[in-house]
Amino acid sequence: MKRLLSFAALLCVAYLIPCLMSLTPAHGEQASVLPMAQNLSQGFILPALGLGVMVLLGRCGLPASAPLLAAACMGLLLDGLSDSNRMGLQTITCTLLMAGLLWWHSALVNQPWQWIVSLPFVTALGSTTSFISLNFPAGWITQVVTEVSVVTIVVIAGTTIMRLPQIYFAPAPREAFSLSNRWNRLTPD
Amino acid sequence: MNDRRLFNPLQFSTAQALLVILTLLVPLLPAGMTSAWKKAARDVVAPGCLILRKLQVHLAAPISRQMTGLFQHSASNDLRTAELSENSASILGQKLELEREKNHRLTALLLTQSHTSNSFLPEASISPESSRIVPVSFEHPDFEQKSNSSRLRTSSKRLFVADLIEATLLGSELSRNWKSGVIIARGSRQGIEESAWVVKSSEPLLDIGHDHNIAPADLVLTAGLVVVGKVERVGNWTSTFLPVTHGRFRCRAMVVRQAETSTVSQKPTILTQTILAGDGTQTCRLEKISDNIGLRVGDEVYSLEDDGLLNQPLFLGTITKATLPAEDRYWEVQVTPEYLHPAFTTSDPHVTSRSVVTTASTPSPPFPARLSILRLRPNSSRFENDSPSSQGVQP
Numbered sequence: 293m294k295r296l297l298s299f300a301a302l303l304c305v306a307y308l309i310p311c312l313m314s315l316t317p318a319h320g321e322q323a324s325v326l327p328m329a330q331n332l333s334q335g336f337i338l339p340a341l342g343l344g345v346m347v348l349l350g351r352c353g354l355p356a357s358a359p360l361l362a363a364a365c366m367g368l369l370l371d372g373l374s375d376s377n378r379m380g381l382q383t384i385t386c387t388l389l390m391a392g393l394l395w396w397h398s399a400l401v402n403q404p405w406q407w408i409v410s411l412p413f414v415t416a417l418g419s420t421t422s423f424i425s426l427n428f429p430a431g432w433i434t435q436v437v438t439e440v441s442v443v444t445i446v447v448i449a450g451t452t453i454m455r456l457p458q459i460y461f462a463p464a465p466r467e468a469f470s471l472s473n474r475w476n477r478l479t480p481d
Numbered sequence: 482m483n484d485r486r487l488f489n490p491l492q493f494s495t496a497q498a499l500l501v502i503l504t505l506l507v508p509l510l511p512a513g514m515t516s517a518w519k520k521a522a523r524d525v526v527a528p529g530c531l532i533l534r535k536l537q538v539h540l541a542a543p544i545s546r547q548m549t550g551l552f553q554h555s556a557s558n559d560l561r562t563a564e565l566s567e568n569s570a571s572i573l574g575q576k577l578e579l580e581r582e583k584n585h586r587l588t589a590l591l592l593t594q595s596h597t598s599n600s601f602l603p604e605a606s607i608s609p610e611s612s613r614i615v616p617v618s619f620e621h622p623d624f625e626q627k628s629n630s631s632r633l634r635t636s637s638k639r640l641f642v643a644d645l646i647e648a649t650l651l652g653s654e655l656s657r658n659w660k661s662g663v664i665i666a667r668g669s670r671q672g673i674e675e676s677a678w679v680v681k682s683s684e685p686l687l688d689i690g691h692d693h694n695i696a697p698a699d700l701v702l703t704a705g706l707v708v709v710g711k712v713e714r715v716g717n718w719t720s721t722f723l724p725v726t727h728g729r730f731r732c733r734a735m736v737v738r739q740a741e742t743s744t745v746s747q748k749p750t751i752l753t754q755t756i757l758a759g760d761g762t763q764t765c766r767l768e769k770i771s772d773n774i775g776l777r778v779g780d781e782v783y784s785l786e787d788d789g790l791l792n793q794p795l796f797l798g799t800i801t802k803a804t805l806p807a808e809d810r811y812w813e814v815q816v817t818p819e820y821l822h823p824a825f826t827t828s829d830p831h832v833t834s835r836s837v838v839t840t841a842s843t844p845s846p847p848f849p850a851r852l853s854i855l856r857l858r859p860n861s862s863r864f865e866n867d868s869p870s871s872q873g874v875q876p
Binding site: 307308310311312314315334355356357360361364367368369371372373375376377378379380381383384387388391 | 494496497500501503504505507508509510515518519521522523525526529530532533534683684714729
């Protein structure tokens with residue numbers, strides 16, 4: 293049941309990320325609080341964060357094929373929604389980046405720094421790939437740097453929030469390593 | 482440890498290897514399948530977008546209620562004690578309906594006046610040969626045309642006012658050079674760079690951006706308050722816009738029938754309110770119009786404004802095809818945008834509408850060379866007036 297729910301959640305994420313990216317503001321409504329946010333939402337920030345969430349969900353007992361499949365589906369949808377005539381760029385990028393993320397986060401326990409390194413790196417790679425196909429248009433470096441910065445901040449905030457319960461509800465530290473304890477250990481009965 | 486790992490690229494399972502290989506084969510798909518998928522993808526995503534939009538509205542409503550509550554709390558103690566019972570809410574609802582009805586009637590009346598009035602003509606420099614009568618033109622007394630920022634003059638007491646900012650379409654050569662970075666390459670070392678997402682876009686380019694406080698979703702208009710599209714991406718100095726016919730364009734609209742000479746009322750009728758969406762060709766479609774509404778070719782489509790900031794509705798286009806399939810209860814309606822009417826083709830020999838070439842997959846329709854961007858802003862005079870009065874209240 294848990295696996296089934298995880299798989300459903302995976303597919304939901306793969307479906308909702310392209311939906312979020314294709315949400316165009318209706319006339320009469322302000323696009324967003326920040327004027328730059330609309331441009332940022334068209335970049336690789338949302339797919340990168342989506343891939344991160346998929347890896348998290350994939351770790352709930354699912355085989356590696358499940359997040360790979362979800363990433364490929366997300367890439368296909370992104371390709372379908374893009375204005376470019378080329379097909380397959382987003383699909384390949386998302387699938388390969390997901391494979392990389394799964395390999396990087398394959399250990400049973402992940403440290404926060406691993407997430408803080410991996411997701412911005414994935415954003416930089418994904419964003420740069422789309423700019424390669426356009427022969428590096430003017431201003432691409434600024435865009436990549438902005439996207440990487442945004443993802444880094446989001447990941448740091450996310451990992452901090454996720455760790456808060458562990459910090460506040462962690463069991464009390466063990467009794468201090470006193471001399472008597474040490475003596476007892478050195479001289480077992 | 483290694484055997485417990487989720488995924489190891491050196492030890493591919495058959496399914497994983499097959500998946501990656503299939504992914505790599507996607508670019509080799511034939512063009513027909515690619516274009517079919519591009520059309521299907523929008524339909525696939527549409528329900529999700531709808532859900533997200535509704536979610537957005539539901540999430541925004543409590544926040545705005547809280548904000549209103551806070552405002553009322555600080556503004557007046559009388560309002561804080563006032564609580565709406567169910568009874569009073571229903572009375573207010575009825576009043577609101579009455580006001581809406583009144584608003585519809587006024588709009589219809591306005592349309593009649595603007596269509597029959599001889600006091601204004603379409604702007605000569607934009608469409609000299611235009612015999613097309615549009616509701617309002619730039620020569621209308623309600624417009625205060627300035628060098629760079631004309632203002633749609635509304636009552637000075639309103640909290641928000643509408644501005645019309647002149648913009649020019651960049652032609653094919655200029656667009657290409659701008660997007661390739663040839664023009665601003667020298668300035669890139671000094672940090673002068675255009676936003677990459679504007680440069681990347683294949684949509685038509687306007688010559689104003691953040692420097693004129695343009696925001697995404699601002700409407701792009703041409704002479705006679707005819708809607709051409711809406712701003713999509715805003716760069717530092719340029720911005721792109723989605724034409725009305727683009728597959729991603731959507732806006733609220735109302736269908737209006739002009740009065741026939743034989744009828745007694747002589748007033749146009751608002752038939753229904755709906756959504757106008759671009760269909761990716763040179764036309765648009767109206768969505769979900771029920772079969773109990775009598776549509777016909779020639780009915781006009783206007784934008785639907787419910788915030789009352791504009792004095793006139795904006796003209797979108799005319800219905801050119803309306804069919805009711807036997808097995809369906811909704812109309813299939815095709816709307817031809819007004820800006821594609823021959824009267825709107827430009828007379829400027831230097832910037833021709835056909836010179837605007839985009840690299841989009843669908844051929845782009847010709848655009849009028851001179852455009853304006855409609856944006857709403859807070860009425861600064863209100864804030865100036867408010868501050869001394871509030872100071873005067875203090876003992």
